[in-house]
Amino acid sequence: MIKKELHECLQDNISNIKNTFHHTSDLIVRKIKTGFPNSFEINIVYLDGIIDTDRIQEYVVKPLLEPFKTLEFKESLIDEIIERIFETADVKTTNQYKGLIDAIVQGNTIILINGYQKGIIIPSAKWKERSLEESQGERSPKGPVIGLTEQxxxxxxxxxxxxxxxxxxxxxxxxxxxxxxxxxxxxxxxxxxxxxxxxxxxxxxxxxxxxxxxxxxxxxxxxxxxxxxxxxxxxxxxxxxxxxxxxxxxxxxxxxxxxxxxxxxxLFMDMFQAPDEYHVKMGWFTNRIIRMICFILAVYSPGVYVAIANFHKDDLPNKVSKAIITKDELLPTFWELAILLFFIRVLLDASFRIPKSAVILLSLIGTIVVGETAVTAKLIHPVSLIIVGITAISSYLLANRGTLAAENTLRLLFLIIAHFFGFNGLIIASTILIIYMVSLKSLGVPYLSPLIPFRIQELKDTFYRGDLQTLINSKHTYTEDND
Known part of the structure; x- marks a missing residue:
């Protein structure tokens, strides 16, 4: 059982550390003989592969080996070593085993001296990381391109x-x-x-x-x-x-x-903003409105089409009805859309699982199966393909803003409701959805703010991008629910 505090005996401390790390082979314990007038037994402990060994050699080991005649007081030896020998920043000490173990795991080097119930922690981590690159998930045609890294x-x-x-x-x-x-x-x-x-x-x-x-x-x-x-x-x-x-x-x-x-x-309106809007003049008024329309299309298009086909095809002009509604196709409209949406989802998932060299082949096979062949064989109606295509493109427009989960769930839900209840069902479901979204809060802030509750002063950066100077100088506030 490892005690909470270090021992004065160096070998006991080293033994406990080795037991904690289960005698792993990359735990290095280096013994050195100091250049002090009174020789002290010192051990340097670290995990190999995650520290900068050159730095430790230059700023820790080398200074300890050099003669230093003025370090004579046992009570203040550790403090004098830290203040007058080590040339590294942010040196710490601890007398707790837990602090010592955590420091080693985090890539620090530990110095233990026989006869002292305290360890010295030297920052020395050298984690591997990739170079700075463009953010791949949120690319922008203009503006800063550097993305975050793993460190x-x-x-x-x-x-x-x-x-x-x-x-x-x-x-x-x-x-x-x-x-x-x-x-x-x-x-x-x-x-x-x-x-x-x-x-x-x-x-x-x-x-x-x-x-x-x-x-x-x-x-x-x-x-x-x-x-x-x-x-x-x-x-x-x-x-x-x-x-x-x-x-x-x-x-x-x-x-x-x-x-x-x-x-x-x-907030919900954050999903329709994009970084490049603040660096270009074009689209300051229309970009977000277009994205909102695409969100609506992604959610409602299949359901509206099914509702028309099931309940309102007789209300359409005969020519229009024959052109867009299933006639002699094998599958009913609902199942056409359901199967196509399922197949598109499978293609999307498969494109991230297979080797990059096979993506083109997958796209070709998907095009053949879903496209001309299915229409020629009269399995599905051409308009169903168009509806699913519009739905997919509209969905991916906001994919990097985190809307896919909501879009996929609502699309399927509205598709089923439209199949059984038509437009009346869609209207009722949409009303319930709005009530549900009004009840949502992000850390106490209403999710639909500044629309519900309505705050006109916050609309300057909602449906459109307002004047940049005004946006920069204005103070943003959030309506909080403190109940």
């Missing part, structure tokens, strides 16, 4: 390089009982909504897990319960996306090991 410190560095103010605050937390993962909360003091910040801290502190393998766990905690098909906390892989959210008074959460940040609170 949290690199991401914070990039954000601080843009937000050059002492008001930018970073709060560090750790989660996991088996393996600890660092999580940072970022906000701008004086700009952030204090109520939202307090709620973020409260919800994160409630997270109790063995390990943090996916940042989605943090998103779920921030969203709260019960679960919903809408994103109440969104992610972004762009630096400018994080920066603009912080300037708006929101909170960003970065999880070490994941190349994106979680932004909260998240």
């Amino acid at each position: 949290m410190k690199t991401n914070i560095n990039l954000i601080r390089s843009t937000i050059k103010t002492p008001d930018l605050c970073v709060e560090a937390m750790e989660f996991g009982t088996i393996s600890k993962t660092a999580v940072s909360i970022l906000f701008i003091a004086g700009t952030v909504d204090k109520g939202i910040l307090m709620e973020v801290r409260k919800r994160l502190k409630s997270l109790k897990i063995k390990y943090l393998l996916n940042s989605k766990v943090v998103e779920y905690v921030l969203e709260g319960k019960p679960r919903t098909i809408f994103n109440l906390a969104r992610t972004t892989g762009r630096i400018d996306g994080v920066v603009s959210s912080l300037y708006e008074g929101r909170v960003a959460i970065i999880v070490d090991g994941f190349p994106h940040a979680i932004i909260t609170p998240t």
